[in-house]
Amino acid sequence: MRDLADTAPIVQFRGIDKTYDGDVNILEKLDLDIQQGEFVTLLGPSGSGKSTLLMILAGFEEVTGGEVLLNGERLNNVPPHKRNMGVVFQSYALFPHMSVRQNVAYPLKQRGVPKAEIDARAEKALDMIHMKEFGERMPTQLSGGQQQRVALARAIVYQPEVILMDEPLGALDKKLREKMQIEIKHLHEQLGTTIVFVTHDQSEALTMSDRIAVFNDGKILQIGPPSEIYEAPNCSFVANFIGETNNFSGQVTAQSGDACTLRMANGAEISGQNILGARVGDAACMAVRPEHVKLDLEQVCSHALKAKVTGVIYHGDHIRYELDVPGARDVTARSNAHMQDALPEGQEVYIHWDMDKGRVLDPLSGAEGAA
Amino acid sequence: MSITAEFESDSGRAPEVSLKSKLRRAERQRQLKGLGLVAPLLTFLLVIFVLPIVAILFFAVSSPEVGEALPRTAEAIKSWDGKDLPDEATYRALAEDLAEGYEAKTVAGAGTRLNYQASGFRSLIMRTARKADEMQAPFKAAMIDRDERWGEIQYWRELQRAARPLTPLYVLQVLDLKQDETGAIVSVPENRAIYLDYLTRSLWISASVTVLCLLIGYPIAYFAAHTTSNWGYLVLGAVLLPFWISVLVRTAAWMVVLQREGMLNDLLIGIGLIGEPLQLLFNRFAVYIAMIHVLLPFLVMPLYNNMRTIPQLHLKAAGSLGATPFWAFWTVYFPQSLPGLSAGALLVFILALGYYITPALVGGPGDQMLSFLVTQFALEIGNWGMAAAAAGLLLVATLVSYAVFRLCLGARGFM
Ligand SMILES: Nc1ncnc2c1ncn2[C@@H]1O[C@H](COP(=O)(O)OP(=O)(O)OP(=O)(O)O)[C@@H](O)[C@H]1O
Numbered sequence A: 001m002r003d004l005a006d007t008a009p010i011v012q013f014r015g016i017d018k019t020y021d022g023d024v025n026i027l028e029k030l031d032l033d034i035q036q037g038e039f040v041t042l043l044g045p046s047g048s049g050k051s052t053l054l055m056i057l058a059g060f061e062e063v064t065g066g067e068v069l070l071n072g073e074r075l076n077n078v079p080p081h082k083r084n085m086g087v088v089f090q091s092y093a094l095f096p097h098m099s100v101r102q103n104v105a106y107p108l109k110q111r112g113v114p115k116a117e118i119d120a121r122a123e124k125a126l127d128m129i130h131m132k133e134f135g136e137r138m139p140t141q142l143s144g145g146q147q148q149r150v151a152l153a154r155a156i157v158y159q160p161e162v163i164l165m166d167e168p169l170g171a172l173d174k175k176l177r178e179k180m181q182i183e184i185k186h187l188h189e190q191l192g193t194t195i196v197f198v199t200h201d202q203s204e205a206l207t208m209s210d211r212i213a214v215f216n217d218g219k220i221l222q223i224g225p226p227s228e229i230y231e232a233p234n235c236s237f238v239a240n241f242i243g244e245t246n247n248f249s250g251q252v253t254a255q256s257g258d259a260c261t262l263r264m265a266n267g268a269e270i271s272g273q274n275i276l277g278a279r280v281g282d283a284a285c286m287a288v289r290p291e292h293v294k295l296d297l298e299q300v301c302s303h304a305l306k307a308k309v310t311g312v313i314y315h316g317d318h319i320r321y322e323l324d325v326p327g328a329r330d331v332t333a334r335s336n337a338h339m340q341d342a343l344p345e346g347q348e349v350y351i352h353w354d355m356d357k358g359r360v361l362d363p364l365s366g367a368e369g370a371a
Numbered sequence B: 001m002s003i004t005a006e007f008e009s010d011s012g013r014a015p016e017v018s019l020k021s022k023l024r025r026a027e028r029q030r031q032l033k034g035l036g037l038v039a040p041l042l043t044f045l046l047v048i049f050v051l052p053i054v055a056i057l058f059f060a061v062s063s064p065e066v067g068e069a070l071p072r073t074a075e076a077i078k079s080w081d082g083k084d085l086p087d088e089a090t091y092r093a094l095a096e097d098l099a100e101g102y103e104a105k106t107v108a109g110a111g112t113r114l115n116y117q118a119s120g121f122r123s124l125i126m127r128t129a130r131k132a133d134e135m136q137a138p139f140k141a142a143m144i145d146r147d148e149r150w151g152e153i154q155y156w157r158e159l160q161r162a163a164r165p166l167t168p169l170y171v172l173q174v175l176d177l178k179q180d181e182t183g184a185i186v187s188v189p190e191n192r193a194i195y196l197d198y199l200t201r202s203l204w205i206s207a208s209v210t211v212l213c214l215l216i217g218y219p220i221a222y223f224a225a226h227t228t229s230n231w232g233y234l235v236l237g238a239v240l241l242p243f244w245i246s247v248l249v250r251t252a253a254w255m256v257v258l259q260r261e262g263m264l265n266d267l268l269i270g271i272g273l274i275g276e277p278l279q280l281l282f283n284r285f286a287v288y289i290a291m292i293h294v295l296l297p298f299l300v301m302p303l304y305n306n307m308r309t310i311p312q313l314h315l316k317a318a319g320s321l322g323a324t325p326f327w328a329f330w331t332v333y334f335p336q337s338l339p340g341l342s343a344g345a346l347l348v349f350i351l352a353l354g355y356y357i358t359p360a361l362v363g364g365p366g367d368q369m370l371s372f373l374v375t376q377f378a379l380e381i382g383n384w385g386m387a388a389a390a391a392g393l394l395l396v397a398t399l400v401s402y403a404v405f406r407l408c409l410g411a412r413g414f415m
């Protein structure tokens, strides 16, 4: 993690409103600062407005309210071709009638760069993405991953101030996607350019970003470094959207300092950190990551819950237990034990977790509860 | 060390060669299969399309009339050296042929044919034939006595040329050329050079119609292909609707609209733009309007189909890469629309080149094209040689245009 706090933000969104039809606000009062050289990921479910925000930054969509600043200057009426941003689209958008080299040289040509320099810079960009031998090929003669790399080269060759990527790896298979994630990360380190990256793949967001902005319904719910987003989600949506989470819904019965106690529907009580300052009587939901759920054959502490193992799934590096817990649904636990030490199906156990690993957040809405 | 190097280079090359030959074999097999599949179609095309055309074109060079009507003369004059008047035997053969032919009523055809080559020949033949059965030896004197033109060597030269089974006459004539009496190819006098005008006019009208169709059709196709509203279908429908109505009806409709007391003149006078009705019909203007109306769909359809496959996203991408909207269109969109554009333009140009009905109905005498010549010669005059030669010229013009189109656009990987 680099230290970015003292530099001025390169991109600022201030109170962005966006509506397409005049009825529904796709983005609502959205604020976001992006620091120079930062890799920011916009993560959120489909339709949450990530692409819309990116297209606003690229200049393809107008805002209905608020303003966008680049280096402190208003961008609102600047057309796309004057914004000096590189955009990488999910469908690559390579020009099929131009060779790979011509595609990469295109932005330089538009900028009136001298011929010799164009050649040198295009060559260098192709070299960076390991596509030097493919310069004369046409885009249709390339594989998906190769096309995506060319799109990348085309977006970095003119050294734009900000590079925008809208689900650039969405069309690739898992292996290739992971490889490209690393390559993009390397490129980012080499170039030091600011990158705004859109994805709805959470593991992609976690591995690549300096900061993640979690979107839902046109709002940013939480923004922070990946570890913070994963380990300290500030609401049930974030806790459930990123990684796996066990939800224990109930009512707050006691509260003291950072901690509080929750009574579940069946009367059992559990305690955890009171993140949102819930008061006694409030409905709330505690989120616990599966890897923090501990299983014991005996009741070792007063807040342990009775459970029954209903499924044992072997994942190689870990074992996943599916548990039937009275008062909660779909509880899972993760254990690093070896298979020969695994608990059998049907085993009665007690589950518990460290107090600070249970985060008491807002109650689940209907949709999330079902998920 | 060197041994291993050699070994390595060998093993590196060997599979490459066999791979290439394998690829070649696979491609050959695919081609053969393809050929097998299209063989019935090719045969069909050959029988009903190519053969009739070849047969018709043969008329342009064949010259059977004189040989059939005057067989003895044709035989006798074949080996004549053309320096002095022919010998008595040739005169005698002609007199006998004419006498027989007059009886059998076959000389008139030969006379007409000879007249194509030298005017007055038909009357010379008829006049001589009428009295041919009364002629006595020496025939040479008798014939020259009947008409002194039989003593002029140029008539015999024309006769000798016309008696050959093949003739360049018609082909030369549509190119405004002729053979002089020595057989050399020369241009016809300027006041008689009328046929090449039909060719240049056809090319000019077709090119103009193609360009105008492009100017009108490109925005229409673009709009129809990329609009998100239902207007696209409406516009496309308006362009395509005429497709389902006969060309004749559509052209007649234009006559109604454009005539002196027609709708357009009424409208223009009605709104006070003009005082006198304009001459809108029977001129080039009417030809252009009616032809564009008929041919526009042939441009719009391939273009529309092509444009629908071009992602609008490319324009955005170009914009983000620094291209102004116009440059984005010109460098990214337009080149991708070239296959449809050239296919449509080629279609329009070639269809226009062979146009007949429209110019014949709404054009003036100075607006007629090559097909008009073909019909004129075939149906009005009955000169099949000239009709075939004009048709041949049209065919060659079409093939050449096609080749030029392919050369210009095919070289860039299209078509
Ligand atoms: N051109 C448009 N006209 C009208 N509505 C639109 C338009 N583009 C997007 N929307 C709507 O705006 C909302 C946000 O869309 P957006 O493309 O920003 O979502 P996203 O977060 O990128 O989703 P995804 O992950 O599926 O790409 C969606 O509900 C979508 O239906």
Ligand SMILES: [Mg+2]
Residues within 6 Å of the ligand: A050, A051, A052, A166
């Ligand atoms: Mg999107």
